[in-house]
Amino acid sequence: MPIALFTSLVFVGSLAAGLLGALTGLGGGVVLVPLLTIVFHVDIRYAIGASLISVIATSSGAAAAYVREGFSNIRIGMFLEVATTLGAVFGAFLAARVPTRALAILFGLVLLYSAWLSWQQSHHPETATHPENPWSNRLRMSSSYPDDNGGQRVYAVDRIPAGFATMFGAGTLSGLLGIGSGAVKVLAMDRIMRVPFKVSTTTSNFMIGVTAAASAGIYLKRGYINPGLAFPVMLGVLAGSLLGAHFLVKARVSLLRTIFTFVILALGVEMIINGWLGRS
Amino acid sequence: MTKEQKTAAPSPQPKTLRSTPPGTRFDDRRMEIIIGRLLQTGVLLASATVLAGGVRFLFEHRNQPANYRIFSSESANLLHPSRLIHLLSMGDASAIIQVGILLLIATPVARVAFAVIGFAIERDRLYTFVSLAVLVILIAALFR
Numbered sequence: 001m002p003i004a005l006f007t008s009l010v011f012v013g014s015l016a017a018g019l020l021g022a023l024t025g026l027g028g029g030v031v032l033v034p035l036l037t038i039v040f041h042v043d044i045r046y047a048i049g050a051s052l053i054s055v056i057a058t059s060s061g062a063a064a065a066y067v068r069e070g071f072s073n074i075r076i077g078m079f080l081e082v083a084t085t086l087g088a089v090f091g092a093f094l095a096a097r098v099p100t101r102a103l104a105i106l107f108g109l110v111l112l113y114s115a116w117l118s119w120q121q122s123h124h125p126e127t128a129t130h131p132e133n134p135w136s137n138r139l140r141m142s143s144s145y146p147d148d149n150g151g152q153r154v155y156a157v158d159r160i161p162a163g164f165a166t167m168f169g170a171g172t173l174s175g176l177l178g179i180g181s182g183a184v185k186v187l188a189m190d191r192i193m194r195v196p197f198k199v200s201t202t203t204s205n206f207m208i209g210v211t212a213a214a215s216a217g218i219y220l221k222r223g224y225i226n227p228g229l230a231f232p233v234m235l236g237v238l239a240g241s242l243l244g245a246h247f248l249v250k251a252r253v254s255l256l257r258t259i260f261t262f263v264i265l266a267l268g269v270e271m272i273i274n275g276w277l278g279r280s
Numbered sequence: 281m282t283k284e285q286k287t288a289a290p291s292p293q294p295k296t297l298r299s300t301p302p303g304t305r306f307d308d309r310r311m312e313i314i315i316g317r318l319l320q321t322g323v324l325l326a327s328a329t330v331l332a333g334g335v336r337f338l339f340e341h342r343n344q345p346a347n348y349r350i351f352s353s354e355s356a357n358l359l360h361p362s363r364l365i366h367l368l369s370m371g372d373a374s375a376i377i378q379v380g381i382l383l384l385i386a387t388p389v390a391r392v393a394f395a396v397i398g399f400a401i402e403r404d405r406l407y408t409f410v411s412l413a414v415l416v417i418l419i420a421a422l423f424r
Contacts, residue, residue, distance in 0.1 A: 004338055006346035043351040053381055057327070060319040060387045067316035074312050078395055078411050085417040092421075139406070209319070209388035210414065216385045217422035220359050227358070227377035228341070229348050231334035234384070238327060 003228075010040060011232040014054065018240025020263070021182070022062055022205075023247065023256050030114055030179050032237065033107060034267040038274065042229065044100050044107075048178030049224030052212050054237035055180040059209030061238045069146070072202040076141050076157065076195060080167045080188070084211040087171020092215035095176050096222060104275030107177050111268025114183040119261045132156035132194075145199050155196050163193035175215035178224075180208035311398040315391050322387030326380045333376030340373050389418050 017032045032054060036047035095103070133156075136142045142156040157163070166188035170181040182204050189200035219225055358364055358378040367375035392415045399407040 001346050003341050003344050003346045007334075007338060040348070042348040045351050046348045053384065056384050056388060057323055060384070060391070061323040061327075063316045063319040067312045070309070072312065074308055074315070074395070075407060078392075078407060078414060081392075081414045082410060082417070085414055085421070089417065089421045140404070210392060210418070213385050213388040214418055214421045217424070220381075220385075223352070223357075225381060226348060227333070227374040227381070228337055228346075230381060231330050231337065231377050234330055234381075235327060235334065238323065 006040070007228075007232045010036070010229070011236040013039065014233045014236025015240040018054070018058055018237035018242075019244045020240075020256075020260055021058060021180075021237070022241040022244025023260075030111065030183065030264060031267060032233065033178065034111065034271050036229075036233070037104070038267070038270055044103055045222075045224050046226050046229050048095070048103070049219050049226065050178075050230045050233040052174075052178035052216055052219055053225060053230045054234045055174075055178070055212045056209045056216065057234050057238040058241040059180065059205055059207075059212070062205055062241050062244070063209075069202065071145050071198045072206050073141070073143050073195070073199055074203075074206070075139070075143075076189065076193075076199075077203045077206045079139060079141065080164060080185075081207050081210050083164045083167035084171035084174065084185070084207055085214040087168040087173075088175035088211050088214035089171075089218070090168075091172035091175025091177075092218035093175075094172070095215075095218075098176070101275045101278050103177065104271050108268045108271030108273075108275060110173060110177065110179070110181075110183075111264045111271060115261045115265040115268060117183055117187055119258075131158055133158050133160050135160055143199075145196060153196070155194075155199070157189075157193045157195055159192050159194070163188045166192055171211050171214070174208075174211050175218075178212075178215075178219070180204075180212060182208055307402070311395070311402075314398070315394055318394055319387055319391055322383065322390060326384035326387065329380030329383060330377050331380075333373050333378075333380060336371070336376060337373035385422070389415070389422070392418060 013035050014032060017035060020031060032051045033044070033047045036042040036050065037044050042050075098106075132142075136156040136158070139160070141160075142154070144152040144154045147153040166184065170184035170188060173179065173184060174181040182201075185204040185207060186197075186200045189195040189203060190197050195203070216225075358367070358375060364375055364378060368379065392411055395411040396408060396415055399411055
């Protein structure tokens with residue numbers, strides 16, 4: 001395929017991935033790597049490198065839009081970034097020691113898990129009251145966010161150590177697979193720490209860029225980041241994510257998540273089969 | 281940033297009423313807004329650089345087939361500063377894209393650095409320390 005056509009197609013695919021990623025808060029990386037390896041036959045290491053770069057762009061580019069909505073919590077984010085950045089360094093260290101077939105299979109499993117998580121999410125209404133960790137106030141994590149009626153809804157967090165440990169795992173996956181691992185970050189905040197869903201997704205978005213930056217240096221040194229591939233991916237995902245952030249408040253999150261669930265489910269199965277057969 | 285200050289300072293009636301006058305209080309919300317702008321600016325700069333390099337890249341390689349099927353670690357050469365500067369001086373497209381990528385990676389690092397300053401201004405020792413820890417991890421990972 002001539003490089004101009006290839007680059008254009010990668011750009012369009014990345015745009016779609018970025019749009020979906022921003023709307024669901026799960027990040028573009030989770031569909032980007034399967035897209036690049038399965039559809040465009042890119043080596044998984046190049047795909048992971050390009051994805052990691054796009055993840056930083058997505059997170060940082062959409063931040064200003066998210067901040068305006070007033071959902072994100074900078075303290076929860078910063079506190080948990082200690083865990084995610086340490087995990088990311090560990091993950092990037094592991095990435096060179098794991099065979100690419102195993103990477104593909106692991107990626108597939110992450111996709112299946114994301115699908116399962118987001119399916120569960122769309123069938124669970126938010127719980128109104130829950131116990132809170134006494135450290136929630138001491139660590140100044142308790143805050144409020146704007147509700148639908150123009151008021152402020154107060155919240156506190158629970159199970160901080162479990163959330164912190166899960167965030168280390170999220171960072172490791174991010175460094176290992178070049179994804180933002182937004183699914184696991186949202187899981188740690190929303191399901192474990194009981195942070196309200198919208199606060200979880202927007203704070204997760206904030207954290208993703210910092211987490212990815214921790215493993216980016218290691219990726220650069222290994223040559224995982226190919227400029228010719230990284231440029232359409234980064235610009236495409238960024239454009240898509242900005243569009244997605246623009247529509248975040250208006251979008252029907254439940255319908256979107258259902259669609260996204262089936263997309264990542266299918267990609268996950270394909271990644272595992274390819275990894276198993278050594279086609280990746 | 282200057283445009284924002286210009287429009288915010290002379291306005292006599294702020295949209296939201298606060299206990300302290302707007303602009304003098306430095307709180308989390310204000311810090312988040314500044315950080316949001318910082319990130320936006322960084323990404324904009326990085327994207328413009330990557331786009332410029334990308335257009336040049338397409339022009340230089342327009343007749344070549346795309347092949348990213350086989351991995352080689354040659355892009356790692358773009359990381360040596362002397363080599364990168366040498367390639368940049370020759371107007372190499374990949375080197376220009378690489379500069380954009382480096383700018384992009386620097387953006388979240390700058391965000392954490394700003395959070396350290398922001399929390400210090402708020403006199404929040406705990407979070408100054410927390411964000412400093414994140415900054416140290418990031419810098420150690422990048423310049424190991």
